[in-house]
Each structure stands twice: as structure tokens, then as C-alpha cells.
Amino acid sequence: MKILVCISHVPDTTSKINFTDGDTKFDTNGVQFVINPNDEFGLTRAMWFKEKQGASVDVVNVGGAETEPTLRKALAIGADNAIRVNTEAKDGFQVAKELAKVAKDGNYDLVIAGRESIDYNGGMVPGMMAKILGANFVNTCVSLEVDGDKATAIREIDGGKETLTASLPLVIGGQKGLVEESDLKIPNMRGIMMARKKPLNVVEPSNAEAFTSSEKFEKPAPKGDVKLVSEDNLDELINLLHNEAKVI
Amino acid sequence: MSVLVYIESENGKFKKASYEAASYAKGVADQLGTTVTAISINANDNASLGNYGVSKVLNVANDKLAKFNAEAYADAIAQAAKNEDAKVVVIGQTANDKYIAPILAVDLEAGYASNVVELPSSTAPFQVKRTAFTNKAFNVTNISTDVKVIGVSKNAYGLVENNTEASIEDFAPTLADGDFTVNVESVDKAKDKVTIADAEIVVSGGRGLKGPENWGMIEDLAETLGAATACSKPVSDMGWRPHSEHVGQTGKPVASNLYIAVGISGAIQHLAGINASKTKVVINNDPEAPFFKAADYGIVGDAFEVLPKLTEKLKEFKANNA
Numbered sequence A: 001m002k003i004l005v006c007i008s009h010v011p012d013t014t015s016k017i018n019f020t021d022g023d024t025k026f027d028t029n030g031v032q033f034v035i036n037p038n039d040e041f042g043l044t045r046a047m048w049f050k051e052k053q054g055a056s057v058d059v060v061n062v063g064g065a066e067t068e069p070t071l072r073k074a075l076a077i078g079a080d081n082a083i084r085v086n087t088e089a090k091d092g093f094q095v096a097k098e099l100a101k102v103a104k105d106g107n108y109d110l111v112i113a114g115r116e117s118i119d120y121n122g123g124m125v126p127g128m129m130a131k132i133l134g135a136n137f138v139n140t141c142v143s144l145e146v147d148g149d150k151a152t153a154i155r156e157i158d159g160g161k162e163t164l165t166a167s168l169p170l171v172i173g174g175q176k177g178l179v180e181e182s183d184l185k186i187p188n189m190r191g192i193m194m195a196r197k198k199p200l201n202v203v204e205p206s207n208a209e210a211f212t213s214s215e216k217f218e219k220p221a222p223k224g225d226v227k228l229v230s231e232d233n234l235d236e237l238i239n240l241l242h243n244e245a246k247v248i
Numbered sequence B: 001m002s003v004l005v006y007i008e009s010e011n012g013k014f015k016k017a018s019y020e021a022a023s024y025a026k027g028v029a030d031q032l033g034t035t036v037t038a039i040s041i042n043a044n045d046n047a048s049l050g051n052y053g054v055s056k057v058l059n060v061a062n063d064k065l066a067k068f069n070a071e072a073y074a075d076a077i078a079q080a081a082k083n084e085d086a087k088v089v090v091i092g093q094t095a096n097d098k099y100i101a102p103i104l105a106v107d108l109e110a111g112y113a114s115n116v117v118e119l120p121s122s123t124a125p126f127q128v129k130r131t132a133f134t135n136k137a138f139n140v141t142n143i144s145t146d147v148k149v150i151g152v153s154k155n156a157y158g159l160v161e162n163n164t165e166a167s168i169e170d171f172a173p174t175l176a177d178g179d180f181t182v183n184v185e186s187v188d189k190a191k192d193k194v195t196i197a198d199a200e201i202v203v204s205g206g207r208g209l210k211g212p213e214n215w216g217m218i219e220d221l222a223e224t225l226g227a228a229t230a231c232s233k234p235v236s237d238m239g240w241r242p243h244s245e246h247v248g249q250t251g252k253p254v255a256s257n258l259y260i261a262v263g264i265s266g267a268i269q270h271l272a273g274i275n276a277s278k279t280k281v282v283i284n285n286d287p288e289a290p291f292f293k294a295a296d297y298g299i300v301g302d303a304f305e306v307l308p309k310l311t312e313k314l315k316e317f318k319a320n321n322a
């Protein structure tokens, strides 16, 4: 089985979110970039397929050279090859088209992406890629087994779970549950050394068109101070929730 | 040229989020000087959509669509959009909506903006505001395609009543075998339990509750308020509560009217996921806990003492205000 894992290069979850250039650009100053958490669960599941079922695992990112350390980290975790599509990621549609091309050219059986990236939260790349490829698609995937060319997946739905079956080729939008938090691997020294020698192929984009563009960013309005209520005066809290916030 | 809105139903019934999507579609239609057409699939109460400004309902009744199927649903909606020559297609942001929307956008060659929180600030160019960086910022996005798909966040635009007479027409999309290659084998959904996605109120517990045996307090409070229960990430990682209750940046998003956090410190990743909630209450014994900076109301106190008392008081309040 040939697996392609799509890796989004995102600010670490603790990053301060600020903007520059008249609020049109994300301020990367002092920001550490990581593998998008949803993608990391997927990558770790892919490593399981590699170990147990002899799958090959490639990782891909659409982005500039600055994303390469993130791809190297994925190689250090155990991916075989990395591919970087050398273009700025402009919107979900453009990225999906570029990724679909890589998936098609490489004849992958299984494409694992994250349900959303934690920076733009578009939640659209996996589904669009599947539709462009004409592949089956399972979103918010929390469990995945593959037997031959048949996959069994569990999808999180509002208030429960759904078990689905589909044949390969398959694209999933993955998240926590694909593997547990405790299964995530921190690359060891050997992995990091080996990753330096693994291929990281830079491919030129197909110049897919973006359908949306970012005009500007805004920060939420500052919040007022918390109103503290004494634990001996819970009636006051109920009063505030009922008459002021009007939520009970 | 109408605005098309997909109205999700469950067991034939619409949810609040469905009416919110209809309300939003009406707002966009007013801006564009047109009307709203809704498409519903195996729903019973189509006439009720008129209360939120829908003029026409395309009623799809098809046993093949009895089980949810993203590809087939997207296909049906795309055909409706083409029939209606809709330039704007509005959809909610439930788990199913988020599954359908990207497929639909490819079908329609449409730019798609998800997590939209306001009406377009301009329709030429077409500009919408959406959340980004998991609620830590907003992004104003231009959509440049002829047809646009907009995913409207729950509890953001809200419900806007608008009495309209809705005509109901049967609509029979042509479904191909290729629409049914992902099969639902089974659905496991707790009945009679409020889900985090639908809940108006969410009661959430963190590591401060010390162990799973203490969750009775959280459940009592939630039951009293008709709320859903949730938890912080470590609580689900340690197996105290199921993963489905994990909320935050890497868990489920919460956009309820009221979010009550008990024994949760308020880490940035937790807050990011729950910040879209309108009113936040924190109960924590450490006055320095960061959650106090994010909350509207706070109680500095021991959860083990405060919770039972609060639940009692709320029961009295409910009894008096029933």
C-alpha cells in the first residue's frame, strides 16, 4: 500500500497570534512552526501501516522552502520520502488541486490529511482533493483499518460515531483517535540523523488557481473583566446568568 | 438566481442550526435583491422554513438518501444549485455539513468560505468574515468565483424570524451509483443525550476534578441545566472521559450560549476551542488560573463544595421559573 500523508506547516498551538503589513499578514516573528496536530495523528497511523502492513509512506506539503524543517520532522518520525510543492499556499482549493496532482502522479492508494489545519481552519482540503481525484472520502476520521483494498473507518458525527466501509483509493480527513496521544512519537537522534539523508523532492506547482483570497485579519475585541461572585452567594451568579447574560 | 440553502434534518426534523442557515441565506438574498430557495432531504416540516425567510423549498424524498452519504447529498445539492442558477449556496457547519461542503464546492467550481460569522460586508467583491487561528482571529475573505459556497457557523448570525409563505416542490435529483461507494455500516449515537454540537449550555470538567469517579457532580449540574457534558484534553487522554467529550483546539469546538468550566486551568489550546461560546463561567480554586481572564463570571472556590450547592440552587431556580 502506498500512503501519502499531507502535512500542513502551522504555528505551534501556544503561539501569539499577531498580524503585520496593515493586518494582511500573519506575524511569524518568534513563532515556532510544527506539524499540524490533526496531520500528526494521521502520520502516526501511517507509521503503524508501515510497520504492520509494509506500507510505504510519503509526506507532502504545499509551501515555500520555510516549511522544509516541518517535512524533515515528518521524515524523522519515519516517513520514507518528502515532497514539497514549491508554491505559496493561497487557499484550500489551490492546495487541494496541487495535492491531488501529487497523489495522482504517485498513484497512492491512501491519502491521509487532517480534518483541518489549526491556522486557517478551512476544513476543506481533504474533501476537495478526494472529489478532484474521484477517490472515496471519509471526514473527521477517528479510526482506520485497511485490509487489501477495503478500508473500514470510523467517523465522528455530532453526538456519536459512524462506521463506514469503502474501497481504496481513499482520502481521509483525520484527527485524534486515529492514534492516541500517547502513541505520538518524538523523533529520536537516529531518526533525525536518518531524516537528513532521506529524499526531499521539490516539485514545481501546476499553478492551480485559488478561488478565494485573504483581504485582511482582525483580532477579537478585548474582553471585559471577569465578574467574581463569592461561593457563598451563588444566588447572585444565578441572577447574573438569568437577568444579565440571559442564558438560563 | 435565488440563494440556495441546504437544510440539514435528523430523523425528518430540522435543528436550530438549520434555521440559522436559513436566516443567514435570507440576509444574503436581501443584499442581492433575490429570494431564498431551500433544499431539504427526507424532512417532514418543510413549511416551517417560511418562518425564517425561505420562499421555496425543494423537497427531496428518496429512500436511497435515508442514510447520510456526503457524496450523494453533495450531488443532490449541486443539482439544485444548478437548476436554480444559484450564485450563493449556504450550508451550516455541523459535522455532516463540513463533510458535504468541500465536495459540493468542487462540483460547483465554487470558492468556499467555512466558519463564516457575519453577512457579507460587500457582495461585489464578495467578502465574508470567518474565524481563523481557532477563534484567536478573524479573516476577511474574498470569494472570486461566480458561484460561492458559504459555511455559516453555529450561534454566530443566529435566528432571524421573517414570515414568508414557503411553497414546497418535489425535487428528484439524478443519483449515480458512483455516489454510493462509501457505505454506512452502523451508527452509534447516544439517544436522549444533548450533544456538544447542539447544546445551548455545556458543562465541562478538567483535571481539577481529580478522577472519573467525581463526574457525577458534572452530570448532575448538566442534567439540571439540560446541558451537554464536555472535558479538557488531559481528562480524555487519561481515559476519565470519552474522547468525544474532549473540547478545544484539537478536540471539538464549542459555540454554546453558556460554557461552564470546572477545574479547568484555561490553557490557550483549551480556550481557543471554546471561545466562540457567548457566556463563560469558571469555577476554580486558584484565583491565578488563566481561565479567569477569559471568563465573564467566575467563582474562586473548591469545585467539590461549589458544584453540589450550585446544582441545588439551580434546581430551585428551575422549579420557580418553570
Ligand SMILES: Cc1cc2nc3c(=O)[nH]c(=O)nc-3n(C[C@H](O)[C@H](O)[C@H](O)COP(=O)(O)OP(=O)(O)OC[C@H]3O[C@@H](n4cnc5c(N)ncnc54)[C@H](O)[C@@H]3O)c2cc1C
Residues within 6 Å of the ligand: A013, A037, B205, B206, B207, B208, B209, B231, B232, B233, B234, B235, B246, B247, B248, B249, B250, B251, B262, B263, B264, B265, B266, B267, B268, B269, B270, B273, B283, B284, B285, B286, B289, B301, B302, B303, B304
Ligand atoms: C498541541 C496541543 C494541543 C492541545 N489541545 C488541547 C485541547 O484541544 N483542549 C484542551 O483542553 N487542552 C489542550 N491541550 C492541553 C492544554 O495545554 C492543557 O494542558 C489542558 O487544557 C489542561 O487541562 P486542565 O485544565 O483540565 O488541567 P490543569 O491545567 O491541570 O488544570 C486543572 C485546574 O483545576 C484547578 N483545580 C484543582 N483542584 C480544584 C478544585 N478542587 N476545585 C476547583 N478547581 C480545582 C486547578 O487550579 C487548575 O487550574 C493541548 C496541548 C497541546 C500541546
